[in-house]
Amino acid sequence: MRSAFFLRFSLSALRYRRQRLLLAFGALAVAAALATVLFGIYASVEQRIREEFRAYGANLVAKPVNGGTVPLALADAAKREGAEARPVLVTSAQVGGRAVAVAGVTAAYSYWHVKGSGEIAPGKCLAGESLGIAVGAKVLDCQVTGVVSTGGPEDRELIVDFGTAASLAGIHDAASAIEIQAPGERLDAIRAKLAAQFPGADIQPVRAVSGTESNVVVKMRAALALLTLLILAITTLCVTSNFSEMVIDRAKEIGIMKALGGAERRIAAFFLSESATLAVGATAIGYVAGVFAAAGIGREIFGGAFHVQLDWRVLLGVGAVMLVVAAAATVMATARIWNIQPAVILRGE
Numbered sequence: 001m002r003s004a005f006f007l008r009f010s011l012s013a014l015r016y017r018r019q020r021l022l023l024a025f026g027a028l029a030v031a032a033a034l035a036t037v038l039f040g041i042y043a044s045v046e047q048r049i050r051e052e053f054r055a056y057g058a059n060l061v062a063k064p065v066n067g068g069t070v071p072l073a074l075a076d077a078a079k080r081e082g083a084e085a086r087p088v089l090v091t092s093a094q095v096g097g098r099a100v101a102v103a104g105v106t107a108a109y110s111y112w113h114v115k116g117s118g119e120i121a122p123g124k125c126l127a128g129e130s131l132g133i134a135v136g137a138k139v140l141d142c143q144v145t146g147v148v149s150t151g152g153p154e155d156r157e158l159i160v161d162f163g164t165a166a167s168l169a170g171i172h173d174a175a176s177a178i179e180i181q182a183p184g185e186r187l188d189a190i191r192a193k194l195a196a197q198f199p200g201a202d203i204q205p206v207r208a209v210s211g212t213e214s215n216v217v218v219k220m221r222a223a224l225a226l227l228t229l230l231i232l233a234i235t236t237l238c239v240t241s242n243f244s245e246m247v248i249d250r251a252k253e254i255g256i257m258k259a260l261g262g263a264e265r266r267i268a269a270f271f272l273s274e275s276a277t278l279a280v281g282a283t284a285i286g287y288v289a290g291v292f293a294a295a296g297i298g299r300e301i302f303g304g305a306f307h308v309q310l311d312w313r314v315l316l317g318v319g320a321v322m323l324v325v326a327a328a329a330t331v332m333a334t335a336r337i338w339n340i341q342p343a344v345i346l347r348g349e
Contacts (some may be wrong), residue, residue, distance in 0.1 A: 024242040025278045028322055031235035032286020033293060035228060035318045040294040040311065042224045058086070058179035060191055062201045067173035074198050080192045081180040087175035089165040095139055095158065097200030100131065102140070103157045104165020112154065120161050128155040140168075232321065236329045243271060243333035268334040272327060279326035283319040290318070 062070050073195075075085035091106040108118040108126065114133040120126060125142040127133035129149045137144045138159060148154055166172060180203075184189045187205060195203050291310060 010103055020242045020245055021274075021278065024239045024275070025282055027238040027242075028233050028282035029286045029289075029327060031231055031325065032318050033290040034231050034286075035321055036287050036290025036314060037294045037297060038224050038231075039175055039317055040291070040309065041297070042221060042228075044347045059184070059187060059206050060180035060182050060203060061206055062157060062178040062180065062194065062198070062203045063176075065200055065202050069176060070178050070201050071198065072173050072175060072178075074194060075175075075178050075180075077194060078178070078180045078182070078190065079195065081182070082186070083180050085181075086179045087162060088172075088177045088179060089162060089169060089171065090157075090176045091165055091169035092173075093140055093158070093168055094136055095131075095133075099185050101153070101157045102165055102168060103154065103159050104168075105159060105164040106162050108148070108159075110148075111150070114146040114148045115149075116144075118148075119145050120159060120208055123163055125161070126159040126166075128159070130155045130298050131158065133158075139151075140164075149290045165207045167254060220302060232325055234327050239275065239326060239329035240332045243275065243330050268331075271334050274329045275326040279322040282317070283315075284320045286316050286322075287318055295296045340343040 015316070038321060060078075062074055065071050069089075071089075072087055075087050077340050078085040086106050088126075090103070092099050093102050094100070105120060108114065108120055112118065114126065117124075118126065123142050124145045125139065126146045126148045127137070127139070127144045129147050133139060133144055135144055135147060140160070142164065144162060160168075162175075178201075180190070191203050192203065195201070295309070
């Protein structure tokens, strides 16, 4: 009996107050889509930002304490801890009758600006733009494949592969420094562990990278959280307004139900059930739209392929939030039910 009455009550609302229900449904669907985008980005923003910062070089640097070199075993130890490690060996050589700094690396960095090819291998090297060496020139038994410009010391260096630099310097199994890219959340732990294993190395964080990385992650998450709260607050107000108008429009029905013995809580439960049904439907539509929007935004901001990522945790989170928003809005709107007097309604006032 109750379910049949609820069905008639809901169908009546859908038939005669379709516009208000559609407005409420649209507000919830838009909020669900935006919440899906924001929740998805919030969950992955730390990983994506850390991946972006990897392009800007190391966040730890190991150098010898009292001059000399750092053992390459330190790079192997860092890799076992889940970090990336790149040894650098700096020496010098005579090029065209002048002493030139020679830097041995394993590969070019992505943030270097290179004219020509950025390949570094035995027989192939890069020349800093300040050296004035053209692409294609032959220097130290290697062909210059590109001219590099970074605004740093690389502009004055001949950059060769690490093995070539080690042969020139006569050094084996050691480097001038080892640049380490550690996961941001484990940076301090990895630094402490490597420092304990290699007391002869001074391992220090690169504040310009590690500090900025942490600040960006914190600020991005704070901005996303505040934006989510703002969107949900606006949605709650919109749904509250629509359901308040529906309560006013249906005051006669409510008055009759109260005159027949209907309790205010039970009548409010009808409206709450309607809003919950709208929230579930809006979640389904909003989630589908949101995952596609999140994929597009992720591609535009972070690059890469258009990747749609379905996450049931995000779906459940969005659904729970939409139910809370709908319930809060309906509770505020149905507070008017207690003020409706059956006697007044039956007199047609």
